[in-house]
Amino acid sequence: MKKLLTLFVGMLFVFALTGCFGEDFDVGVPTALLHLEKGLQNQHIQLTEANISWSSSSGEIKETVDNIEEFGLSQDVISVSPNQKASLEFQENEDNGGDIWIDPTITVVLWKDGEKIDLELKDNREFQFPTNEGDYVLEVEFVNSVSVNRAQYVAKIVIKETNEQTKITDGKLPEFTLMEVPEIKKIKSLESDGEIFDYGYAEVCWNNCSEHNIYNYPDIHSGDVEIGDEIQIDWYEMKPQPTEINLLQINTDNYEVIKKKNINVTNIPLDIEVDEKKIGTQYALEFLWKEGNEILGRSMLNFRLE
Incomplete structure (x- = not known):
């Protein structure tokens, strides 16, 4: 009976592996x-296929591009800012079925005037x-390690600093939705890169603060912390930079400010060490953009420790 059970479990394991490899083979x-x-706007842009060598149950695809930089520069322009962050997503073509790739290898480079710039992919x-700044070709290569299928993608990237996104012009701030959002992370150790915090x-x-400058602090969802953790807030990417920053402690019974502390704008990032007193506390980081005494813009980053 024991041998029969072992044989049955072994057969299930083989079938499971067969199913995985079969599904991977079927992926186009x-x-x-x-x-x-x-800022608060997200763009999802499909990259153009270039050199392709891919076999699946749906068929075999071979595409060849002789000059990858020339081909990339012929694509529609994607404008980005210097140091702008981006990420990649890979989706299965619905016509091919399947939805997994086993341990793919992905690389990202930029081409400019025949020179290659390797980019670190996290x-x-x-x-x-x-x-x-300048015109570049983005090259992304996707290699499926099991079937050794390879796919290459390109895009024309123009890196350019635009005045309307980064400066106060004629006493006006850029559109709020185009402004970079401050980043808040929880750091558990010095070796950790941190994780996004609620x-x-x-x-x-x-641009109308003389008329609308009232803010009601919300009942914000708490982020989990432990004593010894560190909350790190970074506003380096916000352009134009705020001219004044205040750390506010909020009373969670009536949502009124009970303590206010001015923060040095150049002290980036702001580190808040979690101790026993801070657990259960709600905060708001107030960002102000001013010309003289006139407030041009005001925003709030709200977070709560639990």
Whole structure:
């Protein structure tokens, strides 16, 4: 009986593996998407297929591009800012069935005037464009390690700093939705890159603060913390930079400000160490953009420790 049970479990394991490999074989060339976050606006742009060598139960695809840089520069322009963050997503083509790839290898490079610039791709498939302005070709390569299928994708990238997105012009701020959002992370150790922490970010007033400057603090969803954790808030990417920042402690009974502390704008990032007193506390980081004494813009980053 024991041998029969072992044989049965072994057969199930083989069938499961067969199913996995079969499904992987059935997967066609994935669709590659470039995700760009511009302030509160998200863009999802499909990249163009270039060199393809891919076999599946749906058939074999062979595509060849002789000059990858020339081909890339012929595509529609995708505009990004210096140092802008981006990420990649790969989706299965619905016509091919299947929805998995086993341990793919993904690389990202930029081409400019025949020179290759390697970009670091993080585990979450996020990367960052360089500082130098100019016209580039983005090349993304996707290699399926099991079947050795290869797919290459390209896009024309123009890195350019635009005045309307980064400066106060004629006493007016850029559109709020195009402004970069401050980043808040929870750091558990010095070796950790941190993880995104629960928060809410909202406009209070924008280019009309003399008329609308009232803010009601929300009942924000708590983020989990432990004593010794560190909350790190970074506003370096916000352009134009705020002229004044205040850390506010909020009374969770009536949602009124009970303590206010001015923060040095150049002290980036702001680190808040979690101790026993801070657990259960709600905060708001107030960002102000001013010309003289006149407030041009005001926003709030709300978070709560639990």
